[in-house]
Amino acid sequence: MNELSASSRITYRAVMVRPGVTRRIRGLSDRALAWLFITPTIVLLLAINIFPLLWTIYLSFTNYRANRSNVPTIWLGADWYQSILTDPDIWAAMQVTAHFVIWTVVIETVLGFGLAYLIDKKFRGHGMWTTIILLPMMLSPAVVGNFWTFLYQPQIGLFNYVVAFFTGRAASSFQMLGDVTLSPWAIVIVDAWMWTPYVMLICLAGLRSIPDYIYEAAEVDRASKWRQFWSITLPMALPFIMLAVLFRGIENFKMFDMVNLLTGGGPGSTTEVASITLKRAAFESWRTGYSSAFAIILFVTVFGLANIYVKALNKVKSR
Template sequence: MANILSSGKIGKKHLSERGLVNLFIWPTLILLILVNIFPLFYSIFLSFNNYSVIGNKLPIWVGFQNFKDLLTNEQVWNYFAITGRYALLSVVLQTVLGFGLAMLIREKFKGSGIITTLILIPMMLSPVVVGLFWKLMFNPGYGIFNYLISWLGIPLTTDWLAKGDLALWAIVLVDVWMWTPFVMLLVLSGLSAIPEYLYEAAAIDRASSWFQFWHITLPQVAPLVLIAVLFRSIEAFKSFDLAMGLTGGGPGAATRLISIDIYTRAFLGQFKTGQASALAVIVLVVIIAISNLYITALNKAKES
């Protein structure tokens, strides 16, 4: 008995295991609650209210009115369509190009390490910076982009960012330039995890390279490709900084992605905080839905 008591005393001098756990968890948790969880719930709360941060009035509960207004607004549907087209184009291009690049630098060759690192650079830059310097490159007067295109024999003096149909493509192009390396990196790690003996077995089984690609390489990396597509789709759907830096949603509303629309509602003009919150909640629901589709597919791919 005496022993147990005295050892208990010693325990109090030091941190108990429980105390240590709390010490590590709580600072992170408090930070998360302050900057993530509280704002999330607050914006959900605001989405049911008529409220403006500069209005100097308390939120007024309006139920689903904000949602009703937004979902019956044809403009909002148009912005969703723009965002969808943008996400589809850039994710498909990134996946195809990233896969291709990964297949190319899969075999080690002299300088392949340096080339891999160089390819990865765009991914490490800040999207705002990328937006800005691509804006300079796209400039019809002194930008280098049109000059480079003229090398291909196409004499163009277009202002890419000022033409409605081209501006979205311009953003897609920059997004692809920036994020293809990310897809490549994931696919590359998937490719390097395929055991060599599968290809040996396939060579013995007289499978052509094409057959090997479709029946071994592709199914083996499919889970990682799906993860890349999942990440990029979510990112593309809520993409803001790149497009904002390049076009600011223009010309007109040709590149007004849904997140730019939220931003405009929240911080430009009327500061419709409640309505912007409602739109943000809608986007959140859409993204969760898309993610679930992918995760279901991913689990299916992993089962095999």
């Protein structure tokens, strides 16, 4: 008797709870549910991306200084923009950045595609080689910056030793990070070392996407390996190569961490890429309004260039 009443109570409860839960779930339309899921993301994006961007735009028209927040803020109009665009130091930094971006992208693309082309030949152990080649990419830029500082060390550095071994010059006769002509190349080498694997990975995906039977058709059509490369491999992998160039270009335009650790912009300002100039203005001179204006200029530049580039990329892809 007791048992029976217990079991009937359980049944009763189950019946009571069920409709309540169902009704609560039913009460939400699909649209409401969708909003529920994306609202946190939207709020987060607004808070950490959109608001700071708008705030930076506002600050770029003022004399605001982050270390003197009690000084009344004065509206300056486009004064900062005018002085930045006419400042020879800024143009020097832009030139350093351009040198860095162009050379790293060129070297990484050529080497990355070359490596991908070799790996794609599927020789023995190509899987292991892929993993080994990808290692630098997995390291933190801070770690890379630190240990390349050691590799570039004139007395004990491995890099200098290897160059000395092959050229016969004394290892301590040159300083990769201390020489005004060598240091711009020193940062290019490190970035190429670290990010060539990334370009290789994207190119490899492109090469793997070309079906074998296209090559077989070309083989039967008497196309030489050379002609197969120029008329099949390269055009079909081109969208992937362009994508890799886009990613690396944008990344390196914003390059800060690795260069800051290796040279800090020196010697003098020979490796002072735009983001280091920006950091100095913002957090060493505390010229918040000025650096905000510079940041906006950089942002517009990258955004504009990337947009033109994506248009070209889409054109290539739709061929």
